[in-house]
Amino acid sequence: MKEELISYLYELTKGFPTCELESFSANQIAESLGLSRSTISSYLNQGCREGTLVKVRQYPVLFFHKQSLVEQGYAIASTDFDSLEALSQTKTSEKNKSALEEVIGAHGSLKEAIDQIKTATLYPQGGLPILLLGASGSGKTFLASKIHEFSVEQKLIAPDAPFIAYNCAQYFSNPELLSSVLFGYTKGAFTGADEDRPGLIEKADGGILFLDEVHRLSEEGQEKLFTFMDTGLFSPMGDNSIQKSAAVRLVFATTENIYSAFLPTFLRRLPVIINLPKFQKRSQSERLQLVDSFFVRESGILKKELHVSERLTDFLLSADLEGNVGKIKNIVKYACANAYVHQQEEDAVKVRLLDLPREFTARFKEQVRPGRKAQADRVYLPNTVKQPQLQSREVNHLERFFKDLEKDFGEFSNHQLQTKDFLNKSSQSVTLLMDELMFRESYEKDENLYSLLTYNLRQIFENLHDSYGFPQDGNLVVALANYLYIKGSKEVTLTDALWPAKRRKLLDFLGEALEVPYWYAKKLLSKLAQQLDQEVYDDDLILVTFYFYSLELSSVTNEIKGLVLAHGYSTASSLANVANRMLKKNVFSAYDMPLDISLDKIETHLIHYLDDNRTDAGLILLVDMGSLNQLGERLEKRLRGPLMIIDHVSTPLVLEIGQQILNGKSIGEIDKGIESELHIRKQLIYPQKEKKKAILTCCYTGIGSATQIQEILQKCLEERAADCVILPYDYKKLAQNKTYEMPFQLYDVLMIVGTEDPQIANVPYIGLDQLVNGERIGQFIELLQDYFPIEEKDIEDELIFNFSINKIIENLTILDATKLLRLVQTAVGQTEELLGESFTNNQLFLLYLHCSCMVERILRKESVDEQEDLVEYKQKYGHRLDLIHHGFKDLESEYTITIPDLELRLINDIIGE
Structure with a gap:
């Protein structure tokens, strides 16, 4: 059904x-x-x-x-x-990749060039002229065509705007004729000019004109061209009195030294000059991508699968040829055609060294390394953009990690994986991945880029160690450098269209569940992105968070921070140093302020400090003098945790505060513990932003049980109250300090759920037993419904179901309690439908508990007490027993059991008539 x-x-x-x-x-x-x-x-x-x-x-x-x-x-x-x-709004549309981003090397050797091109193209009022420098065959014409595509994408020019490419070398011996081709001519301008004819500039109006080998222009031609660049006007050859206008974006290219080939006045009109590297100057990975792209193209043209020998690929990657990329492209075309002629009847064409043009055979001996074990062919598939078989082993493993992560997170979201199991499984996967990246050295590296990565990572880790006690480990640097190098500046692409949405949800979960590793991962990647001038990707943040979690970084403490601010050359530093030495721990930082410093500069410094340090537990500022009220008011909107400002700093005061921080006191306890003497002023400020709603969980026996209650409530509420923070907290602190405890300052506490009432006025308390037996579920839901869209029946079922698990686990020894309980829940639901009844919360709880233990009892072949009146009972309730039995058929089938009449009677007794 x-x-x-x-x-x-x-x-x-x-x-x-x-x-x-x-x-x-x-x-x-x-x-x-x-x-x-x-x-x-x-x-x-x-x-x-x-x-x-x-x-x-x-x-x-x-x-x-x-x-x-x-x-x-x-x-x-x-x-x-x-x-x-x-x-x-969740309907996705295919987002086209920018034409410039598709260029091989856009995030590598051509990154700066691409950035310059974007700047010039997007410049208002027609963009800026661009001059491309590079050896013959380095890709200048190809890049110019991509500039045209990018301009169309950005709606800078019309979709049908012309793209005209012209090689000025065609008229190198006749500069006047070249000028006429560019600007057009009038009838009679020269012998053979029988009619007016428009030039390339006029034809390119509204689009892009690409002039290759532009150094062939005469000085007069250059002057006419820069006049057009200045004014947008030009005259056709033969009649300078005619003034025409055109809106043309200009892209030039040359292989020559620009300072000897062009007039200085012409060069001054070229604000964007871009150098393109030769094929051999590009990284190994980029050269391989280029060679791969040529073979993929030929595979599509020939409509054949191509199997290219590794020796041929190696030869092409090592080739240093005149003609660069263009020459390599032509060699690939020839070799594929040559192989195809001899194998056109085969399903797959094998391309080997001997298929290359004969002129290159003499180089084989020089470039083929002796004694090297032959590698597998590279396979190219026709008529498909995706060629996963070409990816390196490391990239494949990286993609597999994210695919597995996406699958596991889906199971976790659907309650098929417990939080602990999901986190442990993911951290084990990331450990295996990073170990492989750390110890596998077979892949080629662009040493400049790799060295840049390792240098910056080492600097950042040293900073994290000095500032936060982050553990120093050289393997961390190597592993992350290898990961970032292999992955490159892009997101990992999964075939699942839902991954971007799931990724955002996963990040939200990590920010809550793995707060410390997540914070350190975000800190590291933000600093690295700033130093390398690139963005932070969500994929990187997810992987590094799990990696840090696997290293058990949660042991890195998030204590209250202390900062001494005093006027003078080294006053603050001296106070902080003395205190830290006597406390035998670096509790305080210092800021030595000039005597004439303004409040604005102090505020700026403190904002930087708040951005660079974790101050969730609180920050204590010890100052010698200053406008406390003004400083507090300025900072309150930037706070992530409470801020205490204490005036008239002294060595005894710094030592007292430091000792209380080391003793684990909360900032509220420290505030209460400081005796307010006349010469000491203090101020405690909490973040001024709309407070999140929160539920506190507590247990008299300790924080461990409170955490268990938190996990169960989170599982029950899920998306229904995603913005509600469920926070386990120490019962004794709540009972002793009441609303002075930090959760009441940072959150709007809706209720406390636990095993013992801490007796806090105006904060509702719901006992765990009252939730389990259903007595206070109604109140629990009412307290939430004012703020969150919660459906009463759904949440009742989830609360009863999830709180039943703990009770059942205490009794079950051979079965998976979670799986069994889900099957029991389904059976009970089917029984409700068959009987046409709606069970109460108490009935549901008893049924879940009884039926789960019943299955294990049957499997153990344990029996219940005999019932002498069973025959009479069946005569009276036989139809109901049959319906109940039918409701449990799937459960019987799953465990290959038969539920006896005695057990069916007990179920019916729980339900009642």
């Missing part, structure tokens, strides 16, 4: 959004399938909980098949939407 519903919705969703929306409502679905609305509603909501269906909360509530939506291009990261508009 359920399978029929899922299949029906899958086909129905294919017609969304053109078909009638009413057909996706529970009423219409029930009518179409000929089933009761209550039965359909139960299955629909169960499908949403399992992640198969998507719910849109409007009137009426609509249901869609998730996979069917995904196949239509929707990036579904949630199964619950507030409106159809919210659902429609």
Whole structure:
């Protein structure tokens, strides 16, 4: 029945959004399938909980098949939407990659060139002229065509705007004729000029004119060209009285020394001059990408799979030829054609060294290294952009890591993996990946780029060590340098269209669950991106966070920070140094302020300090004198944690504060503990921003149990209250300090859930036992419903279900409690439908507990007490027992058991008549 519903919705969703929306409502679905609305509603909501269906909360509530939506291009990261508009916003469109970003080397040897081209092209009022310098065949014409594509993409020129490429070398012996080709001519301008004819500039109006070998222009031609560049006006050869105008973007190219080939006045009009490297000057990976691209192209033309020997590939990568990239391209074309002629009947064409032009055979002996083990052929597939077989082993492993991560996170989101299991599995995977990258040295490296990476990483790690006690480890530098080098400046592309949405959700989860590793990963990558002038990618942040988590960086403490500010050359430094030496730990930093420093400069320095340091636990400023109130007011909107400012700093005061920090006191406790003497002023400020809602969990026995309660509540609430922080906290501190504790300053605490009431006025307390037995579930939901869109029935089921797990785990020894409980939940739900009844929370809890233990009891062949009146009982309740038995059929099948009548009676007794 359920399978029929899922299949029906899958086909129905294919017609969304053109078909009638009413057909996706529970009423219409029930009518179409000929089933009761209550039965359909139960299955629909169960499908949403399992992640198969998507719910849109409007009137009426609509249901869609998730996979069917995904196949239509929707990036579904949630199964619950507030409106159809919210659902429609997840529809993804194919985002075209920038033409310039597609150029091989755009993030490597050509990065600076591409940046310059973008600057020149996007410059207002027609852009800036561009001069490309480079040896013959270095890709100048190709790059010019990409500039045209980029200009169209950016809507700087019309889609049909002309792109005219012209090689000035064609008229190197006749500069006047070249001038006439560029500017056009009038009738009679020279012998043979029988009519007026437009030049290239006029034909390129509205588009781009690319002039290769532009150094062939005469001085007169250069003067006419820079006059056009200045004014946009030109005269055709033969009549200087005629003035024509054109809007043309100019791209020039030359192989010559520009200072000897061009007039200084011409060069002054060229603000963007770009040097293109020769083939051999580009990195190994870029040369290989270029060679691969040529073979892929030939594979498509020949419509054949190409198997190219590794020796031939090595020869091309090592070749230092006149003609550069263009020459390599022609050699590849010849070799493929030569091999094809002899193997055109074969399914795959093998291309070998002997297929190269004969002129290169003499170089074979020089370039082929003796004694080297032959490697496998490189295979090129026709008519496909994706060529995964060409990727290196390291890149393939990297992609596999992210694919596995995406899969595991999906299972975690669907409750198939526990939080601890997901984190441990991911950290183990990243450890294996980084170990391989660290110890595998077979891949070629661009030593300049790799050295730059390792140098900057080493500097950043030293800074993290000095500032935060981050552990020093040379392997960290090597592993991360190898990872960043292999991955390159791009995101890892997965075939799953939902990955970008899942990635954002994963980052949010990591920011909460792995706060310390996440913070250090973000700190490291931000500094590295700043130093290398590139952006931070989400993929990098995810991987480095898991890597740091695997190194158990959570042991790095996030203590209250102390900062001494005093006027004078070294007053603050002296106070901080003395205190740190006596405390035997670097608790305080110092800022020596000039006597005439302004409050603005102090504020700027403190803002930098707040940005560069983790101050979530609090920051204590010890100052000699100053406008405390003004400074506090200026900083309160920049705070991530509480700020205490204490005036009239002295050595005893610094030592007292430092000792309390080392004793683990909270900033609230330190505030209460400082005696307010006349000569000491203090001020405690909390972040001034809209506070997040929070639930505190506590347990008299310690923080461990409070954390268990937190994890269960998070699992219950999930997306329903994603912005609600669930925070485990020390019961004794809550009971002793009440609302002076930090959570009450940083959050709007809605309630406390725990095993013992800390007795805090105006903060509702709900006992764990009252949630488990269902007594206070209603109040729990009411407290949340004022702020979050929570459906009472769903959350009741989740609370009963998840809190039952702990109780059941205490009793089960041979079965997977989570799996069993899910099967029991389904069976109980089917029984509700068959009996046409709705069970109470207490009944559900007892059923989950009883039925889970029942399955293990049956498997252990343990029996319950005999019941003498069983025959009479079956005569009275036989129909109900049959319905209950039918509801548990799938459970019986899963564990290959038969539920005896005695057990069915006990289930019926729990349910009642």
